[in-house]
Amino acid sequence: DYQLRGLAWLDLMTSLGLGGCLADDMGLGKTITLIALHLRRAERDPAGRPTLVVCPASLLGNWQREIQRFAPGVPVRRFHGAGRTLGGLDGGFVLTTYGTMRSAAEELGGIAWGMVVADEAQHVKNPYSATARALRTIPTPARVALTGTPVENNLSELWALLDWTTPGLLGPLKSFRARHARAVEGGEDPEAAERLARLVRPFLLRRRKSDPGIVPELPPKTETDRPVPLTREQASLYEAVVRESMLIIEGSEGIARRGLVLKLLTSLKQICDHPALFLKEGFSPDRARADRSGKLTLLDELLDTVLAEDGSMLVFTQYVGMARLITAHLATRSVPAEMLHGGTPVAERERMVDRFQDGATPVLVLSLKAAGTGLNLTRAGHVVHFDRWWNPAVEEQATDRAYRIGQTQPVQVHRLITEGTVEDRIAEMLQAKRALADAILGSGEAALTELTDRELTDLVSLRRPA
Missing domain, CATH: 3.40.50.10810 (Tandem AAA-ATPase domain)
Incomplete structure (x- = not known):
């Protein structure tokens, strides 16, 4: 209708x-x-x-x-x-x-x-x-x-x-x-x-999916913010970067200051993801260990549940480096996973989507911007946002790779947020931004x-x- x-x-x-x-x-x-x-x-x-x-x-x-x-x-x-x-x-x-x-x-x-x-x-x-x-x-x-x-x-x-x-x-x-x-x-x-x-x-x-009478055939979607603690290594890195950066920022102004602030925010978000991402240590499995990152530890737990149900999962991150770390870590666990990012050729991207939809690959790790639009990934019952984008619309687009017409199972969306960090504050800002879109x-x-x-x-x- x-x-x-x-x-x-x-x-x-x-x-x-x-x-x-x-x-x-x-x-x-x-x-x-x-x-x-x-x-x-x-x-x-x-x-x-x-x-x-x-x-x-x-x-x-x-x-x-x-x-x-x-x-x-x-x-x-x-x-x-x-x-x-x-x-x-x-x-x-x-x-x-x-x-x-x-x-x-x-x-x-x-x-x-x-x-x-x-x-x-x-x-x-x-x-x-x-x-x-x-x-x-x-x-x-x-x-x-x-x-x-x-x-x-x-x-x-x-x-x-x-x-x-x-x-x-x-x-x-x-x-x-x-x-x-x-x-x-x-x-x-x-x-x-x-x-x-x-x-x-x-x-x-x-029209919104939540509007009455629109798509009554879509199953329910549950969105959960999942707070995770920083590991000791993450916490000490985080504090050191804040301390050093603020000293420099306080002495600067104008465009230089804006650049420094953005750099600080990026550094902190990368530390919240995984120390190896921030320290640029490469993508070897020993660097990508889960015990160094609260988020990767939680991802492992979520994945155990999903695989036990014979389910499929999409993992979104805004950093291609983090996508590589996640894929390297999953390889050590012998979990079949593929990674789709901006540099993936169109033909290979279409083959990845087909393999995921056929159930051959239970986990697809995607860079948020490359995968945010147009892909149809309805096999996924779980969507994980490994880190938060500044923009709620981009996140919702990514979630809607799975939550769209053709989806027959309930979709669970997990947003991983490190407690007490800048990510906590971003989450509050995102709520306000979503309200602007709804008002107009x-x-x-x-x-x-x-x-x-x-x-x-x-x-x-x-x-x-x-």
């Missing part, structure tokens, strides 16, 4: 010449909704114009598989890598990456597209980036942004998405920041969030129908030619 409503909404927006941002939670089937939208628009388009999908490289295979599965017979072409060509297009889909789109924008701009789709659209959240500027140069009557996280860090990112889908809607960035963003982010005006939500609601559709993205597809004629005309007339 909710997918049909999403399709009807996108169909209405694009046929009115307005774009839309579909910001449903990860795993609620945005890809399928978009394939259905293409089919519906193609029926009414005598010219048979193709749809361009711009997505991260890791999602090309997923898009191709889904189109072949849900729209068999519709032509689909990858415009990526050597030998790419746009010759002889006959409707259907063209899939490309953000990098290729940036370098081939002029070539792509010469095609009459029926619709342009930006998937994982947070990749163009910086309106001044070369990628975002290139995307704006590709003309099309219909623009759709897909993202599970439209307010990742600040409201300027929301502006960037909606100013691409519906140019002019929120006015120039400078006046938008002055009128809305500062009041909402600062929290001094409680009605500011509601005013902004009213303005963006007609153009942005967001009220869901309400009915909002469009509630606008008066004048309001609607007002909004429609802001549309600038692409």
Whole structure:
């Protein structure tokens, strides 16, 4: 039902010449909704114009598989890598990456597209980036942004998405920041969030898995913060780094000081993970011992339980070095595990996903940024966040690799937090940031129908030619 409503909404927006941002939670089937939208628009388009999908490289295979599965017979072409060509297009889909789109924008701009789709659209959240500027140069009557996280860090990112889908809607960035963003982010005006939500609601559709009536078929998800103690080695390292760094930081200012603070935070988070990561001791099994790290000791305990149930587990960390240490440690325990990170080639990544989904590999260790989007890993009943990212949206995206349509078992999410450390404080900050996203993205597809004629005309007339 909710997918049909999403399709009807996108169909209405694009046929009115307005774009839309579909910001449903990860795993609620945005890809399928978009394939259905293409089919519906193609029926009414005598010219048979193709749809361009711009997505991260890791999602090309997923898009191709889904189109072949849900729209068999519709032509689909990858415009990526050597030998790419746009010759002889006959409707259907063209899939490309953000990098290729940036370098081939002029070539792509010469095609009459029926619709342009930006998937994982947070990749163009910086309106001044070369990628975002290139995307704006590709003309099309219909623009759709897909993202599970439209307010990742600040409201300027929301502006960037909606100013691409519906140019002019929120006015120039400078006046938008002055009128809305500062009041909402600062929290001094409680009605500011509601005013902004009213303005963006007609153009942005967001449904949460927790909304009543959405995906009743998804099993429950349990999230647990698991406090772990530091080992003696970790505690003494931690205190020494704090002491030495604060002395230097106190004597510095400006940009140099900011750099030092970031370096300190990174050092502390690495010590909380494992001393060998911070000391850069390499990845040999004797360095990766669990008795040096409270988190690795707990991971071992969780893993014993999961393997005893013949279950599968995803372990996310933001440090590739930590992923290597975990994999080295699991090898000494003879636990079959693989590691997926940003440098993993797309073909090998797809094979890893298949082996995990088939149950051949019970543990997949993933670097958070590389694996946060687009992968379908529903075999996992357990998701472990070995360390905390500064951004709750990125964490939720990672969790949603397992907690998505097709999941039939309850999912347990374990967040490992070292007691009394900076991680404890980050956890509190993350709660506050999540509240900002929830305040703005009220869901309400009915909002469009509630606008008066004048309001609607007002909004429609802001549309600038692409």
